[in-house]
Amino acid sequence: MMGGRTGEEIWTIAESTEHGINPISLEVIWRGLQLREKLSNARLITVVLGAGVGDDGLAMVASAGVDEVVCVEHEKLGHFLPENHAAVLVDLIERRRPAIVLAAATTYGRTLLPYAAAKLYAGLTADCTALDIDQETCNLLQIRPAIGGNILATIETPVARPQMATVRPHSSPTPDPVDRPHAVVNREVADERLLTSLVRFTGSENLPGDEVSLANADRIVAGGRGLKKPENFRLVGDLAELLGAAVGASREAVDRGWISYPHQVGLSGKTVAPELYVAVGISGTIQHLAGMQTAHSIVAINNDPDAQIFEVADLAIQGDLFTVVPLLCERLANRRGAGNE
């Protein structure tokens, strides 16, 4: 084990949603656990900001193996008003001076942390795919792809504190629950004076229930221009359904109106890192690869032997998608049917 200043605190921010704690928050805790191993005497603390946060959510966080859970609540923290959330976080950070603060690189974390970091003169690195501790300095090493995935940069915050980072969803596993969680759970009420935002939440529209959100998906089937016609895009939906996957798309497919923008993967769409990414009729330009090349396994179906997508594929199926995909769907459907008997 390496050294570290006694009692240093590593914080992870957990997201409280109307459906409980976002499971992505557990991945960030996993990162925190790894870092705690490497910094002796460090304590791992998870911070939750919200309103009416349920006990089960906090228990789930506690059983991930953290040392303390801090839950700050107020009705004005119920929706994500960045100014309010950041004011409470900054206040907490100034009082307890953690060495490291981590959050998931979600729309929440990627808004909250830069807003807070500006006030703190803290270093902040976006969308890290790996974190480590420098053996000599005990500084946090923040590793992230940049320039459309062309490079992998290691970034350090030598002096300023805290060292802050957002972590790419699905780039880490979730911790196994511990048998006897030892975390102290502290609930406090936010200081009303910090909550000055004049922004008002006026409602939300959730994705239809059968539509799996890309960002949270373990599996994604994505389609591109190779599908040729809007009605053919159904093939991608069918395969996704059979694999329990979310539907993704290249920009070409989105720009042609075959599917809506929230499904776009890539430089000007979403960055995803699922367990499985199946690319159907996608050429794999650098802009598309930028959004998906850190997927754990990649299957590509394309009839062009030189398609760039094959360079990142674990399984490259060189052939006509209109032959392969229906056969694959048929096989999966049969398998499912057999399983149900």
Add this chain to the structure above:
Amino acid sequence: MKILVAVKQVPETSKVTLDEKTGTMIREGVTSIVNPLDLYAVEKALEVKETAGGEITVLSMGPPGAERAIRECLAMGCDTGVLISDRKYRGSDTWSTSYVISQAISKLGQFDLLLFGERATDGDTGQVGPGVASFLGLPVLTYVADLAIVGARVQARRLVETGYENYTAPMPVVATVVKEIAVPRLPTLRGKQSSRKAKITMWDNDRIGADGSRLGLDGSPTRVVRIIRPKVAREGTRVIVKNEQTALGAVDQIMEFLEKRGVVETE
């Protein structure tokens, strides 16, 4: 309505190459463009101006050459351009960049609506928009997919993981926008001609007056310590499908692949 749009000049990512020895980016010969994601912010600003009236200021921080990016936005229909440029700013991270941009904005006066791109395609952080809002003490709406001015407030629809969230905010407000918000127009010929002659305000740090100890490489909290070129190519298996028969073989291979990874249960 006074609108500000922050645009960054970036290298065309698809053309970026690395010096294998030093691991640094080879910028020579790489064309610079307006960060493509900032064009959505520019277009939205133009649309707001068309309905609510007003004036659009384009601001960029960068080397003197970034003037070109500003002129491109003027050619699309923006009114004035400001380039903030100083050797002291070189190597600024997102904290320092946000700090300098916010200082410059304060010096420029009051704006009602401040628009940013979702992220720059080179740094790829998306931190500067919220950072500037924080320095200015303004509310921020991020990942905005739709925006309208209603009286003295802004109505915005945020694109989040689970769908959309709607908010209203009083102005002044900062918004970072996603592609879905607008389809950028092309500059007109007349726009191009007048943008060539337009006078662009150039400010250095003497004019802006940002704290010298918070600028550039030395004043930035973060530091890049290493850059490597990740190995993208994987040791993939290639299966060639020529006809129905080989297609069935390919399906077998896919099934085996999915079984090995636990995606489907083994038979």
